Amino acid sequence: MSNRLINYSLIFYIITFFVFLFGPLIIMSITAFNSADFPRISPWDCLSFRWFNEGMVDYVGQHQAGLLTDQKLKEGFYNSIFIGFFVVLLTVPIGLAAALVLTQINPKLRELFYSLSIMPVLFPGVIIGISTVVLWNRLSGLSDEGILSEVGRNGIFLTILAQTCFISTYCFLIFVARLQRFDRSQEEAALDLGATQTQVFFKILLPYLAPAIGSSAVIAFLASFENYNTTVFSILSDRTLTTVIASKVRLGITPAISALAFAIIVITVLAVIIYEFYKRRVDRLKKIEEQTLLASQSSDSRVQKIEIPKINFIKPLSFFIIIAIILSILFTQVLKNNLYGDACIANVEEEKKRKIEEQRKLEEEKFKLSEEDLQSGNKGGNSAFGDIFNSDLFEY
Amino acid sequence: MSASVELKNASVTFGNFYAAKNINVKINGGEFFSFLGPSGCGKTTLLRAISGFQDLSEGEVLIDGVDMSRIGPNKRPTSLIFQNLALFPLMSVADNISFSLEVRGVDKKKRRSRANELIELMALDGQGEKMVHQLSGGQKQRVAIARALAIEPKVLLLDEPLSALDLKLRQRMRTELRAIQKRVNITFIYITHDQSEALTMSDRIAVMNEGEIEQIGLCADVYNKPLTPFVATFVGENNSIDGKLTEVSSNEATISTENGSFKSCLNNSDGKYSIGDEVFLFIRPEALELAKNGNFDNVIDINIDTFEFEGNIKNYFAKLGSNKKIKFSIPNSVDTSDIHSGSNIQIGFNKLNSVILKKGQLAVDT
Numbered sequence: 001m002s003n004r005l006i007n008y009s010l011i012f013y014i015i016t017f018f019v020f021l022f023g024p025l026i027i028m029s030i031t032a033f034n035s036a037d038f039p040r041i042s043p044w045d046c047l048s049f050r051w052f053n054e055g056m057v058d059y060v061g062q063h064q065a066g067l068l069t070d071q072k073l074k075e076g077f078y079n080s081i082f083i084g085f086f087v088v089l090l091t092v093p094i095g096l097a098a099a100l101v102l103t104q105i106n107p108k109l110r111e112l113f114y115s116l117s118i119m120p121v122l123f124p125g126v127i128i129g130i131s132t133v134v135l136w137n138r139l140s141g142l143s144d145e146g147i148l149s150e151v152g153r154n155g156i157f158l159t160i161l162a163q164t165c166f167i168s169t170y171c172f173l174i175f176v177a178r179l180q181r182f183d184r185s186q187e188e189a190a191l192d193l194g195a196t197q198t199q200v201f202f203k204i205l206l207p208y209l210a211p212a213i214g215s216s217a218v219i220a221f222l223a224s225f226e227n228y229n230t231t232v233f234s235i236l237s238d239r240t241l242t243t244v245i246a247s248k249v250r251l252g253i254t255p256a257i258s259a260l261a262f263a264i265i266v267i268t269v270l271a272v273i274i275y276e277f278y279k280r281r282v283d284r285l286k287k288i289e290e291q292t293l294l295a296s297q298s299s300d301s302r303v304q305k306i307e308i309p310k311i312n313f314i315k316p317l318s319f320f321i322i323i324a325i326i327l328s329i330l331f332t333q334v335l336k337n338n339l340y341g342d343a344c345i346a347n348v349e350e351e352k353k354r355k356i357e358e359q360r361k362l363e364e365e366k367f368k369l370s371e372e373d374l375q376s377g378n379k380g381g382n383s384a385f386g387d388i389f390n391s392d393l394f395e396y
Numbered sequence: 397m398s399a400s401v402e403l404k405n406a407s408v409t410f411g412n413f414y415a416a417k418n419i420n421v422k423i424n425g426g427e428f429f430s431f432l433g434p435s436g437c438g439k440t441t442l443l444r445a446i447s448g449f450q451d452l453s454e455g456e457v458l459i460d461g462v463d464m465s466r467i468g469p470n471k472r473p474t475s476l477i478f479q480n481l482a483l484f485p486l487m488s489v490a491d492n493i494s495f496s497l498e499v500r501g502v503d504k505k506k507r508r509s510r511a512n513e514l515i516e517l518m519a520l521d522g523q524g525e526k527m528v529h530q531l532s533g534g535q536k537q538r539v540a541i542a543r544a545l546a547i548e549p550k551v552l553l554l555d556e557p558l559s560a561l562d563l564k565l566r567q568r569m570r571t572e573l574r575a576i577q578k579r580v581n582i583t584f585i586y587i588t589h590d591q592s593e594a595l596t597m598s599d600r601i602a603v604m605n606e607g608e609i610e611q612i613g614l615c616a617d618v619y620n621k622p623l624t625p626f627v628a629t630f631v632g633e634n635n636s637i638d639g640k641l642t643e644v645s646s647n648e649a650t651i652s653t654e655n656g657s658f659k660s661c662l663n664n665s666d667g668k669y670s671i672g673d674e675v676f677l678f679i680r681p682e683a684l685e686l687a688k689n690g691n692f693d694n695v696i697d698i699n700i701d702t703f704e705f706e707g708n709i710k711n712y713f714a715k716l717g718s719n720k721k722i723k724f725s726i727p728n729s730v731d732t733s734d735i736h737s738g739s740n741i742q743i744g745f746n747k748l749n750s751v752i753l754k755k756g757q758l759a760v761d762t
Binding site: 185186203 | 447448449468469470471474475476478480482483484486495496498499500530532543544546547
């Protein structure tokens with residue numbers, strides 16, 4: 001009984017946790033499909049993909065850009081990718097070098113070196129950003145023209161430097177973790193077999209570190225891509241994706257941001273699914289290999305049967321099919337109720353215009369009414385300050 | 397092909413601790429030489445000094461008469477087989493074996509043929525394309541040897557490579573290692589704490605203790621004529637009985653103990669012994685026999701305590717006097733139906749099968 005209770009509360013906890021984690025993301029994703037000019041779920045206007053494409057033109061004739069037509073967003077996105085690429089190029093070798101130094105250094109200095117190396121992570125990103133700008137501002141001020149003054153005032157260059165400063169520490173930590181498990185006797189064995197230090201590095205150490213290089217590159221890129229607090233200062237007059245989004249939020253948010261969020265979520269989920277399939281494939285191959293190895297090394301009577309695990313496509317497939325069915329039902333309902341397409345949007349906008357018109361008329365009428373009242377002198381006076389200073393105001 | 401290795405006054409210190417102290421040994425070309433000692437005696441340090449991973453604090457390493465002090469491990473004509481083998485897990489067996497050729501820029505075709513040659517020599521046929529983790533323990537062992545032999549080193553250094561194997565495999569690998577050494581005819585320097593491994597494979601043995609060499613000699617000499625109490629008790633089993641010398645001649649002496657006087661041999665005495673010296677008498681368990689079965693120089697009265705059946709031999713633990721114990725082994729074929737726990741019997745030994753040594757450190761507390 002109590003066991004069941006524990007199970008239920010566990011399930012409840014897990015559901016709550018996931019709702020907490022993914023609820024906002026799901027809500028935001030849904031708002032991307034609402035045609036309204038503000039990201040919201042209710043009131044729901046029309047199902048529309050316009051925030052992924054061209055956006056809309058509002059009543060005062062201003063163009064609210066959608067995801068594909070937003071030039072600032074596009075520019076910021078390309079800048080972010082560009083910066084991320086160079087940050088990876090810089091941080092991975094720097095982190096690797098620092099991690100290697102840590103393994104070679106005198107044990108007495110190791111602690112100090114380690115503390116110094118991880119310090120950039122402990123600094124607030126704001127300070128790294130500002131200090132980079134301050135330094136390069138001085139450096140670029142040294143000459144009126146030439147490469148130094150050009151580069152020192154280039155926001156993208158400064159952002160790459162500022163981000164490299166602390167992201168290389170992430171890479172450093174990943175490499176340190178991997179190197180701690182490195183069997184030093186492999187290095188010695190290679191040396192003993194006649195390899196030079198360089199050959200040991202390229203033939204033994206680097207292949208061993210390959211997974212760490214991969215994961216640190218990914219983490220460095222993501223850290224660079226999503227960074228805001230350092231970038232906002234070092235980027236100067238340029239823009240990255242995060243600074244564009246931030247400035248949009250300040251100037252008035254549109255569902256184009258939701259559309260962007262949805263796109264990012266979809267890419268992430270797809271990447272996770274692909275990785276999961278890949279991993280299962282590798283696991284399966286490994287298991288087959290283990291089984292055949294076991295079978296080849298032991299006598300026949302001990303091996304029951306080589307069991308080759310099958311990839312179960314049915315479960316994930318059925319999951320996707322269920323989601324597709326739900327979506328198609330929803331969509332047909334939407335179509336039935338005329339909630340999709342330009343006609344709907346036009347309707348809604350017509351409705352809105354009508355409402356606004358009504359509102360305006362109502363206000364005007366109110367205004368007129370009160371003027372009549374004023375003229376009749378019933379409510380308030382005609383003289384200055386609404387007659388409140390008249391001595392007979394309170395005499396009835 | 398093979399080279400001699402000489403250590404001259406070699407010492408290695410870590411801080412103020414001597415890992416190896418004043419080692420002098422000359423290992424001949426083509427010899428199978430073992431360093432035998434308990435863990436922490438400095439034998440691995442010596443091996444690392446020979447291979448170049450450890451700098452000597454004093455003294456020098458000579459390989460074929462050439463001083464190695466300024467030559468790195470990758471330039472020495474030695475190959476080291478590590479305790480954990482240190483095979484490269486990301487390479488195939490063939491790539492592992494031909495690694496030393498690859499780093500020397502040998503072309504792929506030659507590497508391939510040399511790898512195949514060694515795969516055949518090590519009875520690893522058909523395993524060349526496998527990864528290291530797909531091999532069994534004994535196969536890994538042979539890959540490590542093949543890898544070390546690929547560049548035809550003049551000296552092969554082995555750091556307890558058999559310690560991780562189970563008993564049967566270990567016994568087979570012993571014979572195999574010895575056979576390989578005879579086949580390739582290069583100098584093998586072997587490190588072990590297992591005296592039976594050292595005795596079965598080696599031409600000569602150096603027994604080490606506390607960073608110093610206690611004795612260097614042929615296997616039989618080290619076993620039969622130990623020079624120190626440590627060697628006597630570390631190499632094989634030994635009963636020790638303490639007493640005083642009552643009679644000394646050039647190579648014979650009489651020791652008087654609580655349990656009577658015994659006659660025994662003196663090794664390399666050179667007048668070092670005189671009457672009244674505190675000494676140990678060492679007798680191997682297998683040198684003790686039932687007194688009724690023959691004539692012996694010495695006879696001891698004992699009281700049987702416990703019994704242990706080991707298969708080929710039967711071990712008896714007996715009380716000798718009030719507080720001493722003695723162990724003796726009798727071949728399984730000898731009839732011992734009349735010996736029981738608690739029976740008083742006589743055992744004997746010949747003076748040639750025992751040895752008297754000055755008191756000193758024992759390998760185990762007796």
